[in-house]
Amino acid sequence: MSASYAAVGWNRQKKIYDWLIFGFCILYLTTFISFTAIFNPEYTFETVLIRSASTLAVLMLHVILSIGPLSRINKKFLPLLYNRRHLGVTMFCIILVHSVFSIMQFHSLSNVNPFVSLFTSNTHFGSLADFPFQALGFFALIIFFLMAITSHDFWLHNLSPKVWKTLHMFVYLAYFLVVMHVMLGVIQYETNPAFIVIIVVGAVTLITLHLIAGTREVRKDNIVYKLNQDGFVMVCDVNDIIEDRAKVFCIDEERIAVFKTQGKLFAVNNVCKHQNGPIGEGKIVDGCITCPWHGYQYLPNNGQSPPPFKEKVCTYDVKLQDTKVWLNPKPYSEGTERPGAVIEM
Amino acid sequence: MKNEEFYIGWIGSAPDSFAAFIKKYILLLLLIVIVLGVLLSLSQKKFGTGNFEFGTLTQVKGIYFNKPVPNIKVINGKDIWGNANYITVPLIGFGKHGADGTIADIEKEKNISLNGKEVTLKGTLLYNDGKLLMQVDANDQPLVNAASATISADLLPKQKDLGVLDVKGEIVDPKCFFGVMKPGEGKPHKDCAIRCILGGIPPLLKVTDNERKQNYYLIVGPNGEKLNEAVQDFVATPVVLHAKAVKYDDWIVLYVNADNGIQHYSSIKDHYGSLYASCAADCLK
Ligand code: HEM
Ligand code: FES
Numbered sequence: 001m002s003a004s005y006a007a008v009g010w011n012r013q014k015k016i017y018d019w020l021i022f023g024f025c026i027l028y029l030t031t032f033i034s035f036t037a038i039f040n041p042e043y044t045f046e047t048v049l050i051r052s053a054s055t056l057a058v059l060m061l062h063v064i065l066s067i068g069p070l071s072r073i074n075k076k077f078l079p080l081l082y083n084r085r086h087l088g089v090t091m092f093c094i095i096l097v098h099s100v101f102s103i104m105q106f107h108s109l110s111n112v113n114p115f116v117s118l119f120t121s122n123t124h125f126g127s128l129a130d131f132p133f134q135a136l137g138f139f140a141l142i143i144f145f146l147m148a149i150t151s152h153d154f155w156l157h158n159l160s161p162k163v164w165k166t167l168h169m170f171v172y173l174a175y176f177l178v179v180m181h182v183m184l185g186v187i188q189y190e191t192n193p194a195f196i197v198i199i200v201v202g203a204v205t206l207i208t209l210h211l212i213a214g215t216r217e218v219r220k221d222n223i224v225y226k227l228n229q230d231g232f233v234m235v236c237d238v239n240d241i242i243e244d245r246a247k248v249f250c251i252d253e254e255r256i257a258v259f260k261t262q263g264k265l266f267a268v269n270n271v272c273k274h275q276n277g278p279i280g281e282g283k284i285v286d287g288c289i290t291c292p293w294h295g296y297q298y299l300p301n302n303g304q305s306p307p308p309f310k311e312k313v314c315t316y317d318v319k320l321q322d323t324k325v326w327l328n329p330k331p332y333s334e335g336t337e338r339p340g341a342v343i344e345m
Numbered sequence: 346m347k348n349e350e351f352y353i354g355w356i357g358s359a360p361d362s363f364a365a366f367i368k369k370y371i372l373l374l375l376l377i378v379i380v381l382g383v384l385l386s387l388s389q390k391k392f393g394t395g396n397f398e399f400g401t402l403t404q405v406k407g408i409y410f411n412k413p414v415p416n417i418k419v420i421n422g423k424d425i426w427g428n429a430n431y432i433t434v435p436l437i438g439f440g441k442h443g444a445d446g447t448i449a450d451i452e453k454e455k456n457i458s459l460n461g462k463e464v465t466l467k468g469t470l471l472y473n474d475g476k477l478l479m480q481v482d483a484n485d486q487p488l489v490n491a492a493s494a495t496i497s498a499d500l501l502p503k504q505k506d507l508g509v510l511d512v513k514g515e516i517v518d519p520k521c522f523f524g525v526m527k528p529g530e531g532k533p534h535k536d537c538a539i540r541c542i543l544g545g546i547p548p549l550l551k552v553t554d555n556e557r558k559q560n561y562y563l564i565v566g567p568n569g570e571k572l573n574e575a576v577q578d579f580v581a582t583p584v585v586l587h588a589k590a591v592k593y594d595d596w597i598v599l600y601v602n603a604d605n606g607i608q609h610y611s612s613i614k615d616h617y618g619s620l621y622a623s624c625a626a627d628c629l630k
Contacts, residue, residue: 011355011356011357012357012358013354013356013357013359020371024374024378027378027379027382028381031378031379031382031383031386032385032386033386035382035383035386035387036386039386039387040386040389040391040392042391042392042393042394042395042527043392043527044526044527047392047526047527051385051389052386055381055385059377059378059381075352076362076363076366076367077366077370078352078363079352079354079359079363079364079367080367082352082354083354105526105537106534106536106537106540107536107537107540108440109439109441109442110440110441110442110540110541110543110544111540111543111545112540117540118536121535121536121537121539121540121543122535122536122539123578124578129582130532130535132536133532134536185532185533186532186533187617188531188532188617188618189390189528189532189533190388190389190390190618191390192388192389192390194384194385194388195385195388198381198384198385282351283351285351285353290351290353292351292352294354294355295354295355295356
């Protein structure tokens with residue numbers, strides 16, 4: 001959280017995560033390079049490096065982009081989300097190898113600057129078959145670069161979560177650029193259909209996962225709560241909420257989480273200040289609401305992060321009639337103390 | 346999910362059910378990584394047999410000619426009919442540059458003209474498919490020796506007019522194509538081929554016949570002038586050349602009029618190596 005970004009703690013889970021990333025990368029690269037060397041012995045080192053790095057990075061990109069929807073579909077994927085940025089930064093480093101070697105191989109030692117060459121050698125921007133596919137890779141690389149250098153929470157706070165999130169949504173544009181970079185590049189040259197099949201399977205998988213996760217959210221958001229009294233809306237029965245957990249209700253396009261803990265109900269805004277994680281899917285741990293994505297914490301009664309942290313979310317009024325929970329969707333300003341509703345036993 | 350089980354990243358370990366689940370997913374990823382590594386590496390087209398003797402300098406003795414492209418004609422004994430056995434070795438420069446600059450510098454420095462003289466050059470060889478080329482780099486002090494007199498007329502290149510031809514193929518740069526890069530042709534290599542040709546390496550038309558055998562034609566302008574800039578838009582893409590062809594010893598030279606002698610030969614199919622890919626591209630279009 002805001003005060004902790006000076007020192008990133010490397011706990012056991014993070015270490016395991018990083019070692020796994022490292023191990024998988026080495027495994028892929030050695031597999032690709034050694035199989036190429038054995039079965040295609042006329043290879044050149046530069047080409048096999050360019051190709052093993054690029055294909056590894058694209059594989060990682062698919063893993064990265066699927067973590068979001070997977071962990072919405074099944075909470076058990078959440079441990080992958082916690083350190084997703086490490087995966088992202090590693091992927092950037094690997095694709096940087098591809099890009100630098102490609103620029104050296106295809107553009108250096110010529111009569112113009114390599115970056116000038118990148119945009120002026122092939123100028124068929126109006127043709128699909130002849131399109132300068134390398135420029136697409138370059139723009140994708142710029143997006144990955146910006147994401148990698150701003151991946152630290154320091155930037156999240158300095159750019160504001162909104163700007164940061166927007167920047168990181170450009171990953172989808174980058175993905176599209178990469179697909180076109182491959183379709184208009186090597187796929188025109190290679191004769192084996194495996195390449196195009198893999199790219200298509202990858203894209204279809206990602207789109208399907210996003211659609212499944214998205215429709216679930218939309219379905220939840222579209223539930224209409226009818227009973228309305230003095231601005232309060234009846235949302236559920238108190239027994240529907242598990243102790244130390246919450247249920248999320250979308251009223252007037254605002255998602256609100258109602259937590260039940262120690263004989264009381266509290267309502268806070270569902271959107272985490274860190275990276276818009278779903279607070280309502282979190283749990284009360286040591287008296288604090290804990291976000292399921294990266295563990296940011298908020299006090300249930302006032303929506304404030306415990307000191308020294310400074311994050312605050314909006315709070316709402318909630319009341320009980322018999323066993324029915326009534327919620328007022330009018331937000332109090334962030335960090336406002338609310339009494340909550342006492343559950344009569 | 347049981348209420349107690351909640352994953353928090355900053356705590357040292359994940360709840361058992363999460364750990365067990367993630368382990369399974371990691372095993373799946375392990376499988377994917379290995380399968381993709383094997384599949385993708387094996388799906389690559391076979392690399393060419395070209396060779397670039399990077400780091401090895403070889404001295405070659407032959408007769409230097411600056412036309413149709415800078416080259417040396419290396420004579421090696423006589424064949425059974427008593428004709429000279431020879432191979433014409435086009436010269437290219439360092440990196441993505443032609444040899445013209447290096448040769449011109451040598452001629453200026455030594456104040457001689459090398460054309461038609463026997464010379465010994467030191468450079469890096471590259472070869473494939475029966476063709477031999479040599480890189481001459483000013484840093485390697487390429488000129489070892491040059492005769493002062495021009496050679497006798499019977500050693501001049503034998504020229505034979507082959508008439509006007511229409512040939513379909515791909516313009517490549519011979520340096521990358523014959524050895525420096527793999528692949529040194531096609532779309533992935535397009536930018537580099539353009540760079541090499543704009544840098545002065547003579548453009549070459551690669552033609553594949555029905556038996557998948559390849560023939561090569563050097564491309565120059567109608568009067569034998571360099572045609573490098575004019576072909577920029579036609580490199581590494583299917584083209585048809587309409588030109589006067591002349592056999593020049595063991596190379597064929599096409600005298601191409603850039604205004605009307607080069608045409609794109611464009612059907613999507615010709616831009617793709619794989620039928621599936623060309624179908625997909627058709628859909629996309
Ligand atoms: C400045 C940036 C880049 C340049 C100059 C560049 C250049 C190239 C070139 C020349 C090829 C064809 C290489 C070959 O002959 O096999 C290629 C292929 C490829 N590129 Fe890039 N690229 C860049 C960025 C990227 C990025 C950011 C990605 C994806 C994350 C990417 C993914 C790929 C893939 C998957 C292939 C096909 C496999 C291969 O041939 O390596 N490239 N790129
Ligand atoms: S989104 Fe990161 S902790 Fe909530």
